[in-house]
Amino acid sequence: MKTHPEEQYLALMRQIWTQGSERIDRTGIGTRSVAGAMLRFDLADGAMPLLTTKRVYWKTATREMLWFLTGETNIRPLVLQGVKIWNEWPHARYVKETGEDIALEDFVQRIADDADFAAKWGDLGPVYGKQWVDWPTYRYRPDGLYEKGEGINQVATVVESLRTSPGSRRHIIEGWNVAELDRMALPPCHKTYQFHVAGEGPEARLSCMLYQRSCDVALGLPFNLWSAALLTRMIAQQVDMQPGELVWMGGDVHLYLNHEHLIEEQLTREPQGHPSLEIVRKPETIFDYRIEDFVVHDYAPMPPIKAPVAV
Template sequence: MTTQTIPSQSVPASASRDRTDPGHWEWQYLDLMRRIWEEGDERGDRTGVGTRSLFGATIRFDLSGGAMPLLTTKRVYWKTASREMLWFLSGDTNIRKLCEQNVQIWTDWPLERYRRETGETISREDFSASIVADAAFAREWGDLGPVYGKQWVDWPTYEPAGDGLFRRGPGINQVAEVIESLKNNPGSRRHIIEGWNVAELGAMALPPCHKTYQFHVADGRLSCILYQRSCDLGLGFAFNMWSLALLTRMFAQQCNLEPGEAVWMGGDVHLYLNHAALVEEQLSRSPEGTAQLDLVRRPDSIFDYRIEDFIVTGYAPQAHIAAPVAV
């Protein structure tokens, strides 16, 4: 496969030196972006677009005092990311509920399948509208397979049915089990939610990128590490980091703990070759300010949060930077 070559010096050299707030957490992100663009391995990928990639990266954020890791060098639509997280926790795998809220971040995968299998060149807007308006259409074309939420709250089990046969057993709700474990055995090293179900990867529209969450309690504070096998740093990271922090805050509230750290760990961390304009613009900016999140209600269960429960203040980002999504 042939990929385009983009000069590694296409970003302003002064960007990494102009640090109005050198202690701001977001410099971890910007420094990683620059390093990938200038030093990353250029390679082909599943999408055919091509990337520059580094393997192994860590970004840490202290959640004390209600602080939240929203990027300030571009606008991040945190409500969209939060609605996605609530959808994961519901265990739903059909995009209909997302489309009803005008959340389109999962629409491209079923849309691609619909176009491929029917030959129709329907627009994304019309496809999403059909998903919302027609339940039968949504059942046929809107399901993503056993992605994130299905594994989180209904990991499949099987039990003997006799004569060498097996039947489906009760699903495992990993989220509920971790909540109970945090409350009753906080020192455990097994507070883990896993999305990488090897037996079902082939049935998923997209295998989980943010695959493993591990929680840790120390001095009454709850921290969480997310291991992400594959990260689109230009577009996906902002949502992934917010969602990690949001999930940690929700768990902490449910378990009567204070928020600790959100620790993000990336495996293959990459920038797409067609994101040169995004990289150049974002690296020309300096971060400033920190958003705060207030959880205005404590639901009875981790599964009962609503978008209205999340109030963000102090967020004054710079302008949105558009870039294409590689499907």
Template sequence: MSDAHFEDQYLRLLREVWERGDERRDRTGVGTRSLFGPTLRFDLSDDRVPLLTTKRVAWKTAAREMLWFLTGDTNIRELVRQKVHIWTDWPLDRYRRATGETIDRDAFEARILADPDFAAQWGDLGPVYGKQWVNWDTYEPAGEGLFRLGKPVNQIAELVEMIRHNPTSRRLLFTGWNVAELGGMALPPCHMTYQYHVAGGRLSGMLWQRSCDLGLGFAFNAFSAAMLLRMLAQQCDLAPGELVWSAGDAHIYLNHAHLVEETLARTPRSEPRLHIARRPASIFDYAIEDFAVTDYDPHPHIAAPVAV
């Protein structure tokens, strides 16, 4: 039995990318160091969860975001109402560019909450994650070469049914990468494809990310993927197995040097557990109050800028 901490593999990857990664210019203009194709594996048995301990992670924020995705909502208003700010920077940047107004985040969010029309115009992110997960558009012939909207596809509902009734299928997956709608998204999906595998009464899952910010994004991505796997397992009467995380471009932003150095100077501690208090009627009926994390004793949070 290995005494290695689950976080050690993340720290090895962080060091490898920082020391050996290809330094390159990127879309944001900040610049990154990047490696291609790493894979990490996390055991989710006995309520284990890959929640980083070398810095405090706001796991409830990640959980609220995941629950928001499952509603199909694409407007930041509901997130802001829950004091979740992680998606505000994109519509705020769009508003500033369009109007020239030098409004700060707090004032922008206050207007989002106070004015539904303002929120509708400026708070929408386009057809991002939730839209594709539970409301993927389809089209049907409407005569003379015309098409109209058909019945949308709820990939998550279909996934649950497939896991329950055809658990050996190699099609237990969903994706957010809708090529036709990428241009309308505030940010194309980074954690884009999830696939699942049932064996021995256990549900394992794989998350493939086309792009992963190891300094900030990974902590949320790994926790959220584990949380979703646990929800699916519960809904399908399976035990949680393993989470396999894989990335295309795994990178660290050049302005995150302090974050990397401080993180690598710390020693992982504790083995967090994620508990689910009840089994709701469906995958779409979970609430934030259903989740609790125990045995979490992290090092202090490390602040770092988000590249937009």
């Protein structure tokens, strides 16, 4: 019998929890961690790495991906769509810098209600999408100073290079801008995307290799897998190729010690079903997709398991 593709995710979770090195991490919570891991998912026939052993809110992850592609770095557009995944970082900064002990929910409501407040306190710095579509460049002037040049749209560049030079080994989207890490609320975890084309013509298959330097396997990885596969599917559609594989590679791959209840519960569950993604429209560019363009079929997951986010 063929192994369900989700089994490799559960096997990784089990390996980390039973064999991982226990460490004190940046958040102070503590983790069990292993060095290096790889997961592979076939994306043919609409297949997606959407976990069934707990509900994954794929629309939330999709909205985040579409937000990345705008180059936006302020959480307000996400807040107005009910997406909560980035709220803790600006809230923590606000409390630290102002001393106001405001509840997270009240802070987020102020972000939604007050555009000026959001402009000051809702920005995350030059994270993800800013690097993807507007990587900064600088020019050397005759007077010995530097001035800012035109930003580089890595995503558009990759789409164009896939069309014109599919055999290239330079189809890369990079988020790790060393010069700007200290301005980011959180340095990029999923940092390097490389695309690979196998075959030619209408049968050409587009695969994506994602390297993730730091991975919270319980809460983060389910979103990361969906998002990377989604981006691959979107780009494949744009360049008239078939989806190939998502190859995910992790560096520091860990589980937080305060996620024990989630881990123990999820490891008792068996994967069920094979959800698939239909993209119902082909927009003019990679930047023109809307949430309504994506429909998931045959997704009947087990209930969600809540756990706190480490900030």
